[in-house]
Amino acid sequence: MEEKKRLLTYAGLKALEDELEHLKVVKRKEVSGKIKEAREQGDLSENAEYDAAKDEQRDIEARIEELEGILKNVEVVVEDEVDFDKVNVGCTVLVHDKVFSEDIEFKLVGSTEANSLKGKISNESPVGKALLGKQVDDVVTVETQAGIMEYKILKIERS
Numbered sequence: 001m002e003e004k005k006r007l008l009t010y011a012g013l014k015a016l017e018d019e020l021e022h023l024k025v026v027k028r029k030e031v032s033g034k035i036k037e038a039r040e041q042g043d044l045s046e047n048a049e050y051d052a053a054k055d056e057q058r059d060i061e062a063r064i065e066e067l068e069g070i071l072k073n074v075e076v077v078v079e080d081e082v083d084f085d086k087v088n089v090g091c092t093v094l095v096h097d098k099v100f101s102e103d104i105e106f107k108l109v110g111s112t113e114a115n116s117l118k119g120k121i122s123n124e125s126p127v128g129k130a131l132l133g134k135q136v137d138d139v140v141t142v143e144t145q146a147g148i149m150e151y152k153i154l155k156i157e158r159s
Contacts, residue, residue, distance in 0.1 A: 005075040007110030007123060009090050009159070013076050016112070020067040023060055031057045070112055077110070084156050087131045089123045092159045095131075095151035098139075104151075106131070107159050127151075 008016070031053055038050035077090040087093050092107045107120045108131065114122035121128045127149070130140040134153055142149045 006070055006073055006112050007077055007089050008074050008112055009077050009109055012109060012113035013074060016067055016071060020064065023064050027060050031060060084158060085135060087134050087156055090159060092157050093131055093153060094155040095153055098150040098152060
């Protein structure tokens, strides 16, 4: 079974590549040093530092494997080629929340980059799916965990 392509903006791709490089070059060396130090303390059966370092090493290797898997199946959204007449991955959308009568800005990204605390929503999320392909002045209704939300699209722009 072929894995689905993961959409990323160029900034998201760069961040994942930088994280992978940091883990491989810096963190692996750090944890290797911690393991070496802990081994030098003698008996490994009751050595908390050794156990903690081995746990950290396992976590780092798991994250490296995860990042390599993501990067193997990535499709980069070329933001210069995005049509800003419609909502697409890679654009920022200003909407008016009709329920709470406030304006909200979302950056539409692939699921790997999503971070709601930074206003980055996934193209696969309920709000992201509802906004995709819509234009300025369109109104979308979305069923979310917080209930039924209604958004009017005010502006679509390059991120």
